[in-house]
Amino acid sequence: MPALPDMHVQRPTDSRNRSRSINRSGIVMRRRIMPKGDIIVSLLTPQGKIKAIARGGVRGEQASRLNLFHHVEVQLYQTPQSDLATIQQSVLQGALPTLAQPERHPYAHLLTELADSLFQEGEYSQSAFDLYAGSLRGVAHQADPEWVTLVMSYKLLALAGFTLRPLCARCGAAEPQYPDPHGGQLLCMRCAALEHNAPAPHPSERLEFLQFAHKHTVKMLMLSPLPRPQRPGLWHSLERFVTTQVGKVRSWDAVSTQASALIHPPAAVRHKQG
Ligand SMILES: [Zn+2]
Numbered sequence: 001m002p003a004l005p006d007m008h009v010q011r012p013t014d015s016r017n018r019s020r021s022i023n024r025s026g027i028v029m030r031r032r033i034m035p036k037g038d039i040i041v042s043l044l045t046p047q048g049k050i051k052a053i054a055r056g057g058v059r060g061e062q063a064s065r066l067n068l069f070h071h072v073e074v075q076l077y078q079t080p081q082s083d084l085a086t087i088q089q090s091v092l093q094g095a096l097p098t099l100a101q102p103e104r105h106p107y108a109h110l111l112t113e114l115a116d117s118l119f120q121e122g123e124y125s126q127s128a129f130d131l132y133a134g135s136l137r138g139v140a141h142q143a144d145p146e147w148v149t150l151v152m153s154y155k156l157l158a159l160a161g162f163t164l165r166p167l168c169a170r171c172g173a174a175e176p177q178y179p180d181p182h183g184g185q186l187l188c189m190r191c192a193a194l195e196h197n198a199p200a201p202h203p204s205e206r207l208e209f210l211q212f213a214h215k216h217t218v219k220m221l222m223l224s225p226l227p228r229p230q231r232p233g234l235w236h237s238l239e240r241f242v243t244t245q246v247g248k249v250r251s252w253d254a255v256s257t258q259a260s261a262l263i264h265p266p267a268a269v270r271h272k273q274g
Contacts, residue, residue, distance in 0.1 A: 027072075073090065150235070184243075
């Protein structure tokens with residue numbers, strides 16, 4: 001895995017020796033209800049990702065606060081014997097109710113799954129938290145949640161150190177302009193012609209996005225959305241890039257139902273992966 005820029009590991013000095021109570025403010029990325037009624041959540045906070053348990057949570061007020069995508073402040077009790085901190089109290093700091101809409105929900109899920117895979121426990125990163133929180137707000141409020149998701153996915157990847165190579169992924173030639181159908185990178189004309197189904201070159205706007213998204217600000221990228229007919233090719237590149245660089249993400253099919261076109265014919269890709 002490449003080095004993670006903007007991040008440094010910060011270990012609390014006292015956590016090994018004694019129990020302690022700390023407050024953290026973060027967004028619920030994952031929530032699981034256990035058979036005994038405990039709720040286990042993963043939160044992304046500026047101090048890193050935290051996994052914690054609300055004991056008996058489903059029967060109390062915590063149940064509605066510790067919902068997916070909620071911004072909560074939690075009081076955690078951590079003992080040296082357990083990796084799992086206990087949530088003693090939680091306060092809702094912000095909710096984005098429009099994320100429940102079917103045209104937005106799959107995008108919030110995809111970004112969450114991606115951020116969850118990219119950012120690990122113990123990695124202090126205010127920028128990771130800000131980018132993830134901003135991506136959820138964008139999906140919740142913007143008129144074009146699909147474009148928000150494409151932009152923020154590539155920004156999250158870049159923050160974690162995953163950027164496209166500026167050279168042909170096969171031979172290293174300069175100025176590649178063709179899609180790499182397997183790895184979501186870029187290919188030169190010669191290498192693209194050797195592919196089983198030789199791809200057409202990226203349209204210039206899409207190529208520019210792929211080459212420079214990591215350098216441009218979110219604001220700039222949001223101002224120049226890719227025309228919808230060019231987006232399926234971008235989704236395909238993103239799906240391939242994430243699958244080969246980061247690993248399996250389950251939200252693609254759900255996103256396909258909302259994105260301007262299918263990200264991929266699911267059967268064809270399953271066949272390739274299998
Ligand atoms: Zn090449």
